[in-house]
Amino acid sequence: MEGTMKGAYLPGNSTVVLKDVPIPKPGHGQVLVKMKACTICGSDIRAIYREHIGKGPEGYQNVIAGHEPCGQVVEEGPGIRRFKKGARVIVYHISGCGVCHDCRMGYMISCSSPLRAAYGWQRDGGMAEYILCDEKDLVELPDSLSYADGAQVACGFGTVYEAITKVGVSGNDAVLVVGLGPVGLAALMLCRAMGANKLYGIEGNPVRIELAKKLGLADKVLTPADSNVDEIKALTNGKGVERAFDASASDPGRVTAIRATRQWGKIALVGEGGTVHFNPSPDILHDQKTIYGSWVTSIWLMENLVEELVRWNMHPDLLVTHRFPLDKASEAYKLMADGNCGKVAICADEELK
The missing domain is CATH 3.40.50.720 (NAD(P)-binding Rossmann-like Domain)
Incomplete structure (x- = not known):
């Protein structure tokens, strides 16, 4: 897929900057995901939005923000095994090295390798029209759950x-x-x-x-x-x-x-x-x-949670009180920072209702 897309960046002075950037091309083991919903986490506000206070795993590297992404695969790189074009997916928001002890347990949140990179912190996240993801970081989103449900699973509910x-x-x-x-x-x-x-x-x-x-x-x-x-x-x-x-x-x-x-x-x-x-x-x-x-979760427990949500007919998107298009990301972050809301989501046009 050629062309440019908009992405939201957080300078650290309680503002949002939208930039036009190239649409990324998936490499081996990667997919391009069309963003449908990405919710704002309190950690974004605490460690990035107001000022860049995070260190180590919370060190923001001036990438596209957003670590609660959910969307649909629109392009496959070579070597894809499971999440083909058209798949509805939640992004487990830490991309670990895959071979350290914690990654092998499914706890990429605790990956001890310098290769560890969290979406929205050290690699481009979900506050954009598209997000480039490693296939290993994806969790299937069943048809009975909305994209906003999935965004909630990506961090808060997980x-x-x-x-x-x-x-x-x-x-x-x-x-x-x-x-x-x-x-x-x-x-x-x-x-x-x-x-x-x-x-x-x-x-x-x-x-x-x-x-x-x-x-x-x-x-x-x-x-x-x-x-x-x-x-x-x-x-x-x-x-x-x-x-x-x-x-x-x-x-x-x-x-x-x-x-x-x-x-x-x-x-x-x-x-x-x-x-x-x-x-x-x-x-x-x-x-x-x-x-x-307790810090985030493992990818296998996240998959279990999705299964349980379907069984319970539970919809985490009930906590989403406000939805904004990407071009109003500044309003969305300000509302979340003020705290007079439930969950705030940036959504594709078809998900704004």
Whole structure:
């Protein structure tokens, strides 16, 4: 495919720059994907959009932005084995070396090679008309899921699913989610599907509180306060929840998640950045609690998640509150940075409805 396309770049001063660039040509083992939907992640805002603070895996290399891409294969390079022209695909957003220990487990997010390159960070991402992808980085998108569903799986829902599989969630569990941005809302959706018997949230943004209520995701949403731990314990017969997830990335939010969890409970820290200060003996050791760190997911678990979404008839795009065409990417990023929204997506014309 010849010609040029538009791509969105993030200079790091809370602006977006659209550039005309050549449409890439797929090489061996690569495909060209027509972008249908690419959602904006909070990590983009934190580490790239406002200023370039990311280092290492989060070091932005002035490439086309967007690490939550989903689209359709329109051109094949030589050597393609599975994802042929016409395939609907989600892009696992880290392209690993493929031969280190973590890549061989499917956790390209933790690839230890200098060849590791994340879409939208070190190689061109999905905020463009087309994206060049290695076939090994693709996950099939079933016909029953929308492209916006798939974009959500590419990062946010995949990240939450990984955390849930680490701590385990079932009908035995009351669950607390601190921070109801897109990742926290995704946690509520997935925990509900996996049978959690009570779901509680903590959030201060009225727009996001309203979204959680509108979608029926939580039994109760509290606003952030020093009394949150006591409130959660009052809701759980004085015991606390069996499972807690922090998606707030705030010090007090993380402490609340830890202290509102009951004896032998499990806590997953998912939100990026920030700090946490707690007292190990009373907060963790004496109550035999376990804290898990969780970073994105593996490509095989992402494939499992897609299968589960079809089985549950669950559509992550319910969390997409705003859709923009590529030429309005500046408005989209500003809205996401302001936070008065659910998930924000850049979409092809046919996906804007």
